[in-house]
Amino acid sequence: MTAILWLRRDLRRRDLPALGAAHEAGPVVPVFVLDPSLWEGAGPARRAWLAATLEATRDAWDGHLVLRAGDPREVIPALVRETGASAVHVSRETTPAGRRRDAAVARALDGDGVAWAETGTPxxxxxxxxxxxxxxxxxxxxxxxxxxxxxxxxxxAAEPAGLRLASAPGDDAAWEEVRAAAGAEGVPALPGAGxxxxxxxxxxxxxxxxxxxxxxxxxxxxxxxxxxxxxxxxxxxxxxxxxxxxxxxxxxxxxxxxxxxxxxxxxxxxxxxNPDSLWQDLKPGLGGLAYDEPDTDAVAAWQAGETGYPIVDAGMRQLLAEGWMHNRVRMITASFLTKDLHVWWPVGARYFLAHLIDGDVASNNHGWQWVAGTGTDAAPYFRVFNPVTQGLRFDPEGDYVRRWIPELRHLRGAAAHEPWKDARGYDSGYPERIVDHAAERTEALERYQRARR
Ligand SMILES: Cc1cc2nc3c(=O)[nH]c(=O)nc-3n(C[C@H](O)[C@H](O)[C@H](O)COP(=O)(O)OP(=O)(O)OC[C@H]3O[C@@H](n4cnc5c(N)ncnc54)[C@H](O)[C@@H]3O)c2cc1C
Incomplete structure (x- = not known):
């Protein structure tokens, strides 16, 4: 009997235990579902990355990857009926939304007498x-x-011997959408896919x-x-x-x-x-902290890489240019939003998720909670990153900052981290600092003390 192998966060062919399990049932139909609820919410870089990866996956599966667009709760049972498959195989999903979706699909299949099999995880x-x-x-x-x-x-896991792949009609419009997303204008330079x-x-x-x-x-x-x-x-x-x-x-x-x-x-x-920790503080201790509104010019400057703090701006510009940011700089930029601009971490976490090609709810939202001081193993709230000393320490020659900020390229070495100290610092149009870090640090600590009382 045919088995469906529904790929989600496992767009590969090597080391895929769910493939071994599916193969035991008979010929395998690999499928990916372009779910509008995820696809439409993704920014252009995330879409382009998924699209390029899907195209590479289709090649890796010798053209057999079936692409369908729609709600998986309808698409998967429909594909099962079309192919006469006896089982749907997946790698077990572990995020709250993924688990809810899978439970609903499994229930629908159960009603039709089709097996649901989870093997391995990401x-x-x-x-x-x-x-x-x-x-x-x-x-x-x-x-x-x-x-x-x-x-x-x-x-x-080794690829099963004697693997037989089968196919089903794909959705040409969905492949067309994927092709368009992979080659869309204004998309960052992405790494090689596949x-x-x-x-x-x-x-x-x-x-x-x-x-x-x-x-x-x-x-x-x-x-x-x-x-x-x-x-x-x-x-x-x-x-x-x-x-x-x-x-x-x-x-x-x-x-x-x-x-x-x-x-x-x-x-x-x-x-x-702790599924609720996705968008809520994991540790309730800072529940009384006062936050500023997120729709401000300051937050817009943070998003655009225009805060006047070179390492923060370099990171935010790297995010827009590459859909990726270095870990140290993720910590610095996240600290700036939460401690210098006093904005609740989910605002930044959502912005990162819209742009990061590695955007992952567990690592991202808990990375944000770590910086904000609300998560497991969190940095204590009173440890506020100083964007200037962090820049000088981890980008000692200023090369990273100059790579992403053309307006600072006329400054040599570490001077690029402190344009305010150089008479020519602002000659190329780099913006002045939007806040005074020392003052905002004090403000953050006062808010923290008030919340604790
Ligand atoms: C605010 C914030 C947001 C983040 N958002 C994400 C995200 O959306 N997706 C994501 O994959 N990582 C996230 N991270 C973690 C980390 O920044 C990235 O995993 C790392 O920068 C990816 O680059 P790399 O593959 O070169 O990492 P390397 O340094 O080469 O590490 C190897 C792998 O280990 C894992 N890893 C490394 N550091 C961490 C970490 N701190 N937490 C969890 N896993 C880690 C990643 O899978 C990474 O690919 C975030 C961190 C912070 C502080």
Whole structure:
């Protein structure tokens, strides 16, 4: 009997356990559903990235990938009826919206007597699995990561021998929409899409940058991090593949890289156990904090990279230009919005999600909560990032800032971080600072004290 393999956050062919499970039933029809509720809310960069990845996935599946547009609760049962499939196979979804959607699809299929099978997740260890000695979820990263490592993960899944792929009529209009989105005007320069490009980047990183990753991962001016997040987001690569490749290597770089993958798993676990933390403070302690309105010129300046603080503006411009931002700069820009502009973190989290090609609700929203001081393992609220000293420390020659801000290119070295100290600092039209960081830091701390009282 035919089996449907519904791909979502697993747009790959290698190391895909759900494929092995589907193959046991008979010929496999791989399908992707372009869900308007997700597609229409995505910004142009996110759409273009998904579109380019879908085109690469179709090639990887020898043209068999079926694309249909619509609500999966209707599209999947309809495809099952068309193909006479006996089962629908997926990688288990773990986000609140994904779980709700899957439960509804599974219920609809159950009514028709069709099996629903979940095999694997987008994580090395499925969210919800790692528990402490009492069987409870972890609240803090370090013990989670220790238990996660001890739990371990299976070896990468091989492609099943004798795999037979089947197909079904695709939706030409949906492919047309995908083609248009991939080539749309004004879309940022994106990385190469698909498994081959992802593996090539991984190989480069592993051989050329991993060793120094521990020392250099905070430097946005250097090509020192993997930039694999957009591939991990869509499941073009599975973290298990990366972890298996690291076996037998030692060194600080490897340990640090594994720890970063563990953060991704930790945040997915936290969200799994606390679905409300998606858009609400995880820790209620700062519930009384006073926030400013989000629809202000200051927030618009933050979004456009026009705050007058070079490292903040460079990051926000990188986000618009590439759909990606360096981790250190995500922390600095998030701190600026929450502590200098006193805006509640979901405002920034939504903006990031609209633009990031790696936009992932668990890592993004919990990354924001970490900075805002409301999340698990959060930085204490009173630790406010100073955008000037952060810039000087992590972009010591000013190269990152000059790369993204043409108006500062006439300043040499670290001077690009403090145009106000140079007589020619504003000669090329760079904006003045929209707020005084020292004053806003004091204001943030006063609000914090009032909220605690
Ligand atoms: C405010 C804020 C928002 C963020 N939004 C996202 C997001 O939407 N999607 C996303 O994937 N990451 C997000 N992160 C985490 C981190 O910034 C990115 O994962 C990282 O910058 C991606 O670049 P990279 O692949 O080169 O990372 P590397 O440094 O090479 O790390 C390897 C992988 O480890 C994981 N990782 C690394 N750091 C973190 C972290 N702090 N939290 C969770 N996972 C991590 C990612 O999967 C990453 O691809 C956010 C962090 C902050 C502070």
């Amino acid at each position: 994580y090395a260890v499925g969210p919800g699995v790692v528990r402490n000695g009492e069987g409870n979820p972890f609240q803090v990263f370090t013990p989670f990561s220790r238990a996660w490592r001890e739990h371990g993960w299976p070896a990468p 498994e081959e490009a992802a593996l090539a980047r991984w190989e480069w990183f592993r051989e050329e940058a991993l060793e120094d990753y521990g020392e250099l991962r905070d430097r946005p001016d250097l090509d020192a991090v993997s930039r694999l997040s957009p591939y991990l987001k869509l499941g073009v690569l599975h973290p298990r593949t990366l972890l298996a490749d690291l076996t037998g290597r030692d060194g600080k770089g490897r340990a640090r890289f594994e720890a970063e993958l563990a953060w991704r798993e930790f945040y997915a676990d936290v969200l799994f156990h």
